[in-house]
Amino acid sequence: MKPLWDIFCSVVDNYGDIGVTWRLARQLVAEHGQAVRLWVDDLHSLARLCPEVDPDVAQQVQRGVEVRRWALPWQPVEPGDVVIEAFACHLPGEFAAAMTAKSRPPLWLNLEYLSAEDWVGGCHGLPSFQSNGLQKFFFFPGFTSETGGLLREQGLIERRRAFQADPAAQAAFLQSIGVQRRPGARLISLFAYENAALGSWLEALAAGTQPTQLLVPEGRVLRDLERWLSTCGLAAHDQYKRGALHVQVIPFVEQDAYDRLLWCCDFNAVRGEDSFVRAQWAGRPMLWHIYRQEENAHWLKLDAFLALYRKALPPAAGEALGALWHAWNAEEDMGPAWQGLQREWQVLAEHAEHWCREQAAQTDIAARLVLFYTNWL
Amino acid sequence: MKTAQEFRAGQVAIINGAPWVIQKAEFNKSGRNAAVVKMKLKNLLNGSATETVFKADDKLEPVILERKEVTYSYFADPLYVFMDADFNQYEIEKDDLEGVLTFIEDGMTDVCEAVFYNDKVISVELPTTIVREIVYTEPSVRGDTSGKVMKTARLKNGAELQVSAFCEIGDSIEIDTRTGEYKSRVKA
Numbered sequence: 001m002k003p004l005w006d007i008f009c010s011v012v013d014n015y016g017d018i019g020v021t022w023r024l025a026r027q028l029v030a031e032h033g034q035a036v037r038l039w040v041d042d043l044h045s046l047a048r049l050c051p052e053v054d055p056d057v058a059q060q061v062q063r064g065v066e067v068r069r070w071a072l073p074w075q076p077v078e079p080g081d082v083v084i085e086a087f088a089c090h091l092p093g094e095f096a097a098a099m100t101a102k103s104r105p106p107l108w109l110n111l112e113y114l115s116a117e118d119w120v121g122g123c124h125g126l127p128s129f130q131s132n133g134l135q136k137f138f139f140f141p142g143f144t145s146e147t148g149g150l151l152r153e154q155g156l157i158e159r160r161r162a163f164q165a166d167p168a169a170q171a172a173f174l175q176s177i178g179v180q181r182r183p184g185a186r187l188i189s190l191f192a193y194e195n196a197a198l199g200s201w202l203e204a205l206a207a208g209t210q211p212t213q214l215l216v217p218e219g220r221v222l223r224d225l226e227r228w229l230s231t232c233g234l235a236a237h238d239q240y241k242r243g244a245l246h247v248q249v250i251p252f253v254e255q256d257a258y259d260r261l262l263w264c265c266d267f268n269a270v271r272g273e274d275s276f277v278r279a280q281w282a283g284r285p286m287l288w289h290i291y292r293q294e295e296n297a298h299w300l301k302l303d304a305f306l307a308l309y310r311k312a313l314p315p316a317a318g319e320a321l322g323a324l325w326h327a328w329n330a331e332e333d334m335g336p337a338w339q340g341l342q343r344e345w346q347v348l349a350e351h352a353e354h355w356c357r358e359q360a361a362q363t364d365i366a367a368r369l370v371l372f373y374t375n376w377l
Numbered sequence: 378m379k380t381a382q383e384f385r386a387g388q389v390a391i392i393n394g395a396p397w398v399i400q401k402a403e404f405n406k407s408g409r410n411a412a413v414v415k416m417k418l419k420n421l422l423n424g425s426a427t428e429t430v431f432k433a434d435d436k437l438e439p440v441i442l443e444r445k446e447v448t449y450s451y452f453a454d455p456l457y458v459f460m461d462a463d464f465n466q467y468e469i470e471k472d473d474l475e476g477v478l479t480f481i482e483d484g485m486t487d488v489c490e491a492v493f494y495n496d497k498v499i500s501v502e503l504p505t506t507i508v509r510e511i512v513y514t515e516p517s518v519r520g521d522t523s524g525k526v527m528k529t530a531r532l533k534n535g536a537e538l539q540v541s542a543f544c545e546i547g548d549s550i551e552i553d554t555r556t557g558e559y560k561s562r563v564k565a
Contacts, residue, residue, distance in 0.1 A: 012409065088411045088432055110432070113408025123405070123415050126430040129392045138413065138430045273408075297406035 002035040003373065004080030006106075008070065010089035011042035014193075014220075016291070018045045019274035021086045022065075023151050023255065024111075027366040029064035031154050034370070037080065039070040049254050082107045082373050084139075100132045107376050108136040109369070114150075114273050116305040121146030125372070139372070141365055143308055150277050152364040157356065160263050160281060173260045177250050178237050181264075185211040185246065189265045190221060191275050192289040197327060198224040201334035206243035208342075214245060215261065218252045225249075266349075269328075283356040285321075285341075285348040287328055302329060313351050317344035379439050381414040381431035385555065386476025387492050387500030389421065389440040396421040396440055398499045400475045404433065417475065421494050426472070443493040447501065449485050457481065459491055459501060467491050467498045477503045480554060482534040503554040508563055509533070511548050514540065530559075 005028055009021040021038060028034040040046050043055035052062055058069040074092040079099045083106045085091050091099075099105050110128070124140040124147045139148045163169055174181055181187060188205075192198070198221060205212045216225060222234045225247065229240050236251040253261060258275070262268050262282035270279040271289040279286040288305070290298045306325060310318035321344070324337040341348070363371075382404055384390060389398050401417040412433035419426045431437070447459040447467060456468040469491075474481065480503055490502045514530035526542040530550070540550055540559045549563040 087409070088407065112413070113411070115408065117405070119403065119405045119415070123413060123430045126415065126428055128430050128432075128435070131436070133393055140407075291409055293406060293408070294410050295406075297410075300406075301408075 002033060003082060004035045004037065005082045005084065006037050006039065006080045006095075007084045007086060008039045008089055008091055009041070009086045010070070011040065011045045012087075014272060015045060015049060016272040016274050017087050017089075018042070019049060019255065020111075020151065021084075022046060022049055023153075023274070024084075024366060024369075025065040026063050027151070027153055027364075028370070032366060032370045035066070035080070036064075037066045037068055039068045041070040043067070043069055048252060051254060078102075079106050082109065082369075084109045084111050084369075085136075086111045087113060096132060100134055105134055107373050108134055109139050109372075110136055111148075112138055112140045114141040114277070115301050116143050116308050117301060118304070124148055137372070137376075139369065143305075143359065145362060149362050149365045149368050150280075150359060151366065152281060152360060156259075156281055157283075157360045160259070160283065163260060163263050164283075170260075170264045173257070174264060177253060177257065177261070179215060179248060179250060182211065182213045182246060185213040186267065187265045188212055188214050188267045188269065189261055190214055190216045190269045191219060192221040192269055192271050193292075194220050194224055195289060195328065196224070196331040197334050199228045200332075201328075201338060202228050202242070202245060202247075204335040204338040206245040208244045211244045212246070214247045215250050215265070216247065217250050217258075217261075222249065280352075280356055280359060283353040285345070285352050288325060290329055298329070302326075309355060312354065314347060317347040317351065320344040321348060378436040380433060381416075381435045381437055382412065382433035384414070384416070384437065384439070385502075387502045389442055389492075389494060389499070390437040391440060392418075392437065396494065398473070398494070400426075400472060400500075402476070419472070419499075421499060440494070442499075444490045445493065446488050447491045448488060449481060451483075452481075457501075459489065459498075461491070469498050469501060473498075473500050477501060477554060479534075479536040479538075479557060480507055480509065480532075480552065482509070482532065484533075505554060506551050506560065507554055508549050508551055511540065511544055511546055511550060514544060514546060517543050517545050527559075 007021050007025055009017050011018050025036045025038040028036050043053060047053040047055045050062055060067050074094045088110060120140045120142045121144055123138055126138055127135040128138060130136050141148045141150060218236055226232050226234050234249050236249050238249045240247045259278055262279055267285050268279040268282060269287040270276050272291050276288050290302045292298055306322050320340040324341050327334050327337040384399050384402055386399055386401055389396050397418040397420055399416050400419055403415045404412060406412045413430050414433050415430045417428050445461055447461045450458045450460045455471055457474055459467045487504055487507050491498045492500045509532045511530045512533050515528055527539040528542050529537050530540040530544060531537050538559055544562055551560040551563055553560050
């Protein structure tokens with residue numbers, strides 16, 4: 001019998017929660033032969049990432065994963081062998097009670113948020129005593145061997161490199177989303193939350209000496225783009241030219257297509273957690289729009305990652321990258337920081353590949369979870 | 378019931394029916410406004426120790442403990458000895474002082490609170506604010522009086538912490554014992 005994993009995902013906002021859990025569920029099935037039930041309280045969000053999902057069907061199998069609507073009132077179900085509550089969501093009370101009633105209760109894991117902060121390594125894998133008598137274990141993704149690692153499918157880096165070495169494959173992919181690469185132009189993808197700094201970045205790109213082709217998937221940042229373009233109602237396939245900048249809105253694409261988009265681009269602006277990690281696997285320079293938190297806790301996380309990422313960078317390149325990321329997240333003038341980055345472009349491009357190689361040498365989350373379960377048994 | 382983030386070192390919670398003293402509690406924001414508390418715990422029934430982590434809003438049952446005012450007296454390896462107003466002495470092990478050990482030093486006059494469980498001292502709590510003298514730090518940075526630029530300073534017992542750049546050797550500083558952080562320089 002395959003071990004059965006129950007993964008619970010409560011979609012709070014955006015696509016980070018569902019993006020991570022959907023990836024993990026698929027990987028556990030495809031690479032580790034596990035059976036997975038993915039409980040999602042908003043199937044519409046999942047349908048954006050996996051168009052085959054029918055949001056009106058409460059139980060369906062997609063890519064080997066049993067997708068279940070997490071609906072209330074909760075209908076009794078026998079818990080599996082491993083239960084994951086993703087991103088500190090709360091399990092249904094009845095389900096938690098059913099866990100304690102099993103003759104052998106399941107392994108209970110809380111899959112936490114990704115952070116590069118030092119304390120994460122000290123908390124990863126620790127038990128948590130619960131009032132129902134069970135132990136829950138905290139599983140922290142991260143960038144060091146003391147953490148749970150990052151989501152990365154087998155062969156991902158090899159597939160990416162082959163794709164990046166194949167201009168025809170790139171052109172075919174871009175064409176499939178309505179994009180024709182403009183000769184001589186630098187290709188940039190932009191996936192971000194609302195950001196008042198966007199206008200200043202676009203100004204810098206438009207005034208630049210090098211042509212830029214900017215691809216913007218449909219999403220929250222379009223309102224800022226509309227403001228800068230003095231237009232409204234932007235939709236997929238709309239295109240505008242301002243100076244050296246050619247902007248094109250592209251459709252919101254599912255996960256595998258988004259990977260290929262990142263692989264095609266020379267520079268990727270990403271946000272949150274899932275796209276942030278995927279941009280690292282793309283091996284290209286990037287700009288991270290971090291999820292804003294109360295009491296500015298996100299700055300500690302941003303700087304913790306920068307500290308790790310810049311460790312092997314020459315100071316000038318590290319400072320240029322830090323200045324850009326800080327300007328973007330503080331929503332300040334991006335012009336000077338973008339200019340500064342141009343001088344370090346080559347170094348940053350090489351470093352992105354180096355960082356990817358370094359991170360890919362570590363065991364990925366899914367493999368570590370399976371190992372954690374095996375050891376727990 | 379109290380949330381995990383409300384517990385401090387030295388306090389006791391009932392977990393799975395057993396009393397555990399919290400020797401150390403570290404609060405960290407994990408993501409999207411969620412937080413976790415890592416705790417070092419000691420079982421008061423069998424002395425076993427463990428590390429654990431809770432969501433900051435997990436509920437735990439607190440134990441109301443007897444407390445008594447004491448002052449630090451001396452260190453008799455491996456025990457720290459405190460004394461109450463009636464000159465009764467109370468010995469406590471280093472591990473049970475982990476949360477405050479950084480600020481224990483000879484000659485300190487702070488009025489502390491010894492915490493008892495079944496007539497045995499299980500921890501000692503310092504006042505929220507204490508004053509300590511800097512015995513070494515790099516020279517002051519001229520011109521900076523904002524207090525935002527920080528540097529490392531060493532206290533009498535060898536503990537180090539970050540202080541404002543304008544602090545000097547011999548200065549007395551206020552420290553928040555809940556966070557272990559420098560609060561301000563004490564004006565002479």
